[in-house]
Amino acid sequence: MPGPVVIATYELCKRYRGRTVVDRVSITVERGDVYGFLGPNGAGKSTTLRMLLGLVRPTAGRVELFGRPLGDRRVLARVGAIVEAPSLYGYLSGRDNLRMLSDLSGGAPAARLDEALDRVDLRDRADDPVRIYSHGMKQRLAIAAALLPRPELIILDEPTNGLDPMGIRDMRALVRSLAADDGITVLLSSHLLAEVEQVCNRAAIIARGARVWEGEVAGLLAGRRRVRLRARPLEAARGVARELGAEAREVEAGVLHVARDGTGGEITPATLVARLVAAGVEVDEIAEEAPTLEEVFMSLVAGAEPGADRTEAA
Amino acid sequence: MTFVRLLRWELFKLYRRPSSYIGFVLCLVFCAVTLFGFGWTQYKGREVQGLKLDPSQYLNGPFYANFVLNIAFFALLPLVVATVAGSQIAGEAKDGTLRALLVRPPSRVALYLAKALASLLWLELVILFLIALALLVGHVAYGGGDLLVYIWEFKTSGFWRVPASDWPLVFALCALGAGVSLAVVSAVAMMLSAMTDNPVVAHVGTLGGFFISTVLQRLPDQVMGSSFKELLPTTHMNFWHEIYRWADPSGDGMNRGRLVEDLAWCGSLTVVCFGIGLLIFVRRDVTS
Numbered sequence: 318m319p320g321p322v323v324i325a326t327y328e329l330c331k332r333y334r335g336r337t338v339v340d341r342v343s344i345t346v347e348r349g350d351v352y353g354f355l356g357p358n359g360a361g362k363s364t365t366l367r368m369l370l371g372l373v374r375p376t377a378g379r380v381e382l383f384g385r386p387l388g389d390r391r392v393l394a395r396v397g398a399i400v401e402a403p404s405l406y407g408y409l410s411g412r413d414n415l416r417m418l419s420d421l422s423g424g425a426p427a428a429r430l431d432e433a434l435d436r437v438d439l440r441d442r443a444d445d446p447v448r449i450y451s452h453g454m455k456q457r458l459a460i461a462a463a464l465l466p467r468p469e470l471i472i473l474d475e476p477t478n479g480l481d482p483m484g485i486r487d488m489r490a491l492v493r494s495l496a497a498d499d500g501i502t503v504l505l506s507s508h509l510l511a512e513v514e515q516v517c518n519r520a521a522i523i524a525r526g527a528r529v530w531e532g533e534v535a536g537l538l539a540g541r542r543r544v545r546l547r548a549r550p551l552e553a554a555r556g557v558a559r560e561l562g563a564e565a566r567e568v569e570a571g572v573l574h575v576a577r578d579g580t581g582g583e584i585t586p587a588t589l590v591a592r593l594v595a596a597g598v599e600v601d602e603i604a605e606e607a608p609t610l611e612e613v614f615m616s617l618v619a620g621a622e623p624g625a626d627r628t629e630a631a
Numbered sequence: 632m633t634f635v636r637l638l639r640w641e642l643f644k645l646y647r648r649p650s651s652y653i654g655f656v657l658c659l660v661f662c663a664v665t666l667f668g669f670g671w672t673q674y675k676g677r678e679v680q681g682l683k684l685d686p687s688q689y690l691n692g693p694f695y696a697n698f699v700l701n702i703a704f705f706a707l708l709p710l711v712v713a714t715v716a717g718s719q720i721a722g723e724a725k726d727g728t729l730r731a732l733l734v735r736p737p738s739r740v741a742l743y744l745a746k747a748l749a750s751l752l753w754l755e756l757v758i759l760f761l762i763a764l765a766l767l768v769g770h771v772a773y774g775g776g777d778l779l780v781y782i783w784e785f786k787t788s789g790f791w792r793v794p795a796s797d798w799p800l801v802f803a804l805c806a807l808g809a810g811v812s813l814a815v816v817s818a819v820a821m822m823l824s825a826m827t828d829n830p831v832v833a834h835v836g837t838l839g840g841f842f843i844s845t846v847l848q849r850l851p852d853q854v855m856g857s858s859f860k861e862l863l864p865t866t867h868m869n870f871w872h873e874i875y876r877w878a879d880p881s882g883d884g885m886n887r888g889r890l891v892e893d894l895a896w897c898g899s900l901t902v903v904c905f906g907i908g909l910l911i912f913v914r915r916d917v918t919s
Binding site for chain 2: 364367370371372373374390391393394396398400401402404405406407408409413417418420421422423459462
């Protein structure tokens with residue numbers, strides 16, 4: 318059952334000098350979601366997030382946060398955000414950055430500052446100037462600043478960009494923990510498909526400024542399962558797949574990927590094996606596998622025209 | 632409450648940002664170089680504008696401080712104002728920190744006004760520092776006494792003296808006037824800062840405009856007509872020089888009409904530039 322809507326955009330558009338950067342993007346993020354906003358570089362993710370936060374004015378369409386229009390800035394007290402690179406004052410210490418940014422969001426007692434610094438493992442370095450921090454430390458401090466006002470929603474724009482593998486792992490764990498332990502709704506933009514697959518329960522895919530899909534991440538993958546088949550003769554196997562209303566694509570020598578083509582039913586190894594054996598085809602190897610999100614993404618994006626939304630019912 | 636909070640943090644950032652101190656360092660350098668320059672040219676032994684005066688009667692602490700204030704007004708202080716105010720928005724846009732401020736509840740209007748006021752307060756602090764330093768250095772080097780006034784615009788009036796009992800008030804009013812006058816430069820810098828993500832554009836644009844206006848204003852009337860000069864901001868920004876005429880012991884020569892007109896001109900220009908900057912800042916997309 319869907320929760321209350323935290324973010325809703327309606328036909329959001331942004332044009333710069335006649336060039337459409339974001340084209341009629343509508344998304345809905347519900348309370349408790351870890352929502353992935355997925356797209357290649359230059360797809361319009363950051364511009365959309367900036368419109369959500371009031372940094373960029375939409376050319377058309379509207380944004381609601383917690384059911385309120387964006388013009389009501391009080392709503393931003395319930396939001397923590399990191400847009401692109403962490404925005405911190407290099408000449409101030411980590412602690413002063415936190416003090417200032419949290420004060421502008423309504424303030425937090427000193428004990429909470431230490432708590433936030435502990436959470437991102439920066440307590441020992443809190444009094445050093447931020448200019449000598451590594452990128453990962455800056456990212457963690459920005460997360461602490463975003464969390465200090467105890468937001469109900471946190472918006473993270475490419476949070477693992479520039480982090481080392483350990484930092485990426487920690488960041489993903491932190492995002493999961495924000496949702497699971499603190500009940501914070503998370504909107505996470507990323508061009509890393511595996512990241513969304515690992516962390517998010519719902520997602521939207523954006524390409525060339527337009528939303529091409531929105532729904533459950535698990536549903537996106539489950540609906541696109543396929544069968545990997547090594548069989549002889551290959552042409553006969555391909556014919557059987559066609560009879561079942563499936564598409565068979567040779568992905569390497571002697572190996573087919575068999576998947577429904579949208580007209581037939583679900584292809585399972587059991588049904589396929591039965592038909593192959595009946596047709597006299599020798600089966601050397603058969604297994605069901607899920608496509609990677611990357612493959613799904615590419616298939617959606619490849620044919621994406623502005624406004625060509627392929628959203629499936631969640 | 633939000634505004635006070637914003638103002639406090641804007642002042643805190645200026646206080647902690649190393650580049651904010653360039654103005655103070657320049658004041659020190661300027662005073663030192665001026666002192667050295669006076670000694671180097673044996674200023675004490677020269678006639679000034681053909682007027683034979685015993686230099687020991689006028690080259691004193693007040694004269695030195697007044698000289699520093701007048702030269703700094705068109706050479707040093709605009710630089711300080713342009714760099715501080717010009718960095719307020721464009722600098723933060725360039726560093727990306729503007730995003731961090733704008734995704735929080737305070738409005739853009741409150742943020743802009745806090746930045747503008749912080750710049751003005753910082754400017755007044757620099758002026759206070761410069762005057763205190765110049766008075767200290769001048770008194771240590773040359774001692775006290777009356778203030779001998781010589782102002783470029785009033786050169787036909789020659790020199791006049793302000794008694795030692797009066798010059799502190801005159802000097803304080805002049806310093807205040809200079810601070811008010813430089814608000815124009817601050818407003819222009821803030822306006823340009825709101826238009827760009829590059830603080831250098833705001834710095835150079837402001838200083839370029841100021842110096843062009845100053846040079847044109849100082850050209851002879853035969854070259855640059857006086858009616859045209861009335862359109863130049865710097866013509867009106869010198870309104871505080873009238874205070875010296877008010878203090879002329881031979882008679883109050885202050886042109887009050889002119890003073891009010893110039894003040895109104897500066898005030899209007901300041902409000903208009905701050906206003907345009909505010910409108911731009913409120914409407915602009917933050918893409919940096």
